[in-house]
Amino acid sequence: MAEPRNRPLAWGTRTFLAFTAVVVASMLSVAIVALIVGPPLFHEHLLELSPVVGSEEMRHAEQAFVDSGVRSLAAGLVVALGIAILLSWWESRRLRRPLEELTSAANRLESGDAGVRVSVDSGSHEFNAVGRAFNDMATRLDSTEENRRQLLSDVAHELRTPLSTLMAELEAISDGLVPWDRAGHELLTQQAARIQRIANDLNDVSRAEEGRFELDLHPVEISALVDHAIAVFRPQFSAKGVELTASAGWGTVVADEQRVGQVIGNLLDNALRHTPSAGHVRLSAEIVDGRASISVTDSGEGLTPEQMSRVFDRFYRTDTTRAMDAGGSGIGLTISRSIARAHGGSLAVESPGLGGGAAFMLTLPNASIHARRS
Numbered sequence: 001m002a003e004p005r006n007r008p009l010a011w012g013t014r015t016f017l018a019f020t021a022v023v024v025a026s027m028l029s030v031a032i033v034a035l036i037v038g039p040p041l042f043h044e045h046l047l048e049l050s051p052v053v054g055s056e057e058m059r060h061a062e063q064a065f066v067d068s069g070v071r072s073l074a075a076g077l078v079v080a081l082g083i084a085i086l087l088s089w090w091e092s093r094r095l096r097r098p099l100e101e102l103t104s105a106a107n108r109l110e111s112g113d114a115g116v117r118v119s120v121d122s123g124s125h126e127f128n129a130v131g132r133a134f135n136d137m138a139t140r141l142d143s144t145e146e147n148r149r150q151l152l153s154d155v156a157h158e159l160r161t162p163l164s165t166l167m168a169e170l171e172a173i174s175d176g177l178v179p180w181d182r183a184g185h186e187l188l189t190q191q192a193a194r195i196q197r198i199a200n201d202l203n204d205v206s207r208a209e210e211g212r213f214e215l216d217l218h219p220v221e222i223s224a225l226v227d228h229a230i231a232v233f234r235p236q237f238s239a240k241g242v243e244l245t246a247s248a249g250w251g252t253v254v255a256d257e258q259r260v261g262q263v264i265g266n267l268l269d270n271a272l273r274h275t276p277s278a279g280h281v282r283l284s285a286e287i288v289d290g291r292a293s294i295s296v297t298d299s300g301e302g303l304t305p306e307q308m309s310r311v312f313d314r315f316y317r318t319d320t321t322r323a324m325d326a327g328g329s330g331i332g333l334t335i336s337r338s339i340a341r342a343h344g345g346s347l348a349v350e351s352p353g354l355g356g357g358a359a360f361m362l363t364l365p366n367a368s369i370h371a372r373r374s
Ligand SMILES: Nc1ncnc2c1ncn2[C@@H]1O[C@H](COP(=O)(O)OP(=O)(O)O)[C@@H](O)[C@H]1O
Pocket: 266, 270, 271, 274, 298, 300, 301, 302, 303, 311, 316, 317, 318, 319, 321, 327, 328, 329, 330, 331, 332, 333, 334, 357, 358
């Protein structure tokens, strides 16, 4: 590629020229002022000594004054120029190092090396601040990249089990080892449904991982949230013989109704799956201190402290759930917690232990109580 014709001057040269211009301009102003003000003043002082006006001595003294002034100014100019060269060399060297480091780090980042960082000890506040901002950006990119890698490998892992079951079953059928009967059909449908569920959840999971949910925020009646969830889930609970009760206070919360509905649905679906028939699940919503507190409490399997610390992890399912393959893909709670956090709220779990039931609490800010309408 041809060099651009008007290549800008190097940083060091520009700094030097700037320093030199300042030095020359100051020296010139000093010289002009000195030459205008100095000689008449000197002349006045000489007259006070009452010499013979116009004598050879007086002319000589005045000439000597001007000569020595000009010479000292010339010497001063040389010294000042020398100092300007030194200062501009030192300044450009001090600033060039972090700039070059930043440029090469940005190039490496651009080519995919997210582990790159720059030093933040350049001795200049401004450059250190730029360096820190760069490092923060690189760290963020790095963790997003790491998340993405991990997500891909988790997804591949999750898909492998249902897919290999499907393949094995299909092969057995086509080899005539297994008849195409009702049980085989059910197994295939189950595995296909599992893959479909994973595909549906994947839509949300990467957004959840990166904490990017676009929320459509409006004031929502908490009682409407509860009523809607109960209407949807009542039939499934009745079918399994699990009692479902609900209570809701009066008030609104500024939230994305659909997303919060998705969280409540997730919690009810989990509670139903982990509570045996004749058990009991309670959904309640109330507003306390400007926060909406929505909880789903069940009398089901419960969770160990170890399990509680992991239920929000992506693709985590407790061993019993895995063994029974009771349906979920293990990302419902990951997504739910991200939705809660996107609202500035939280999602937490409590359980006294295995067999003791579990309670999930969704807390959302920006809520207010209003008087019951008649
Ligand atoms: N109410 C509950 N009681 C006991 N275990 C639960 C309950 N809710 C969730 N879990 C455990 O947490 C895991 C993760 O839940 P979730 O992320 O919703 O995944 P999924 O429902 O797809 O399995 C579940 O697989 C289950 O092991």
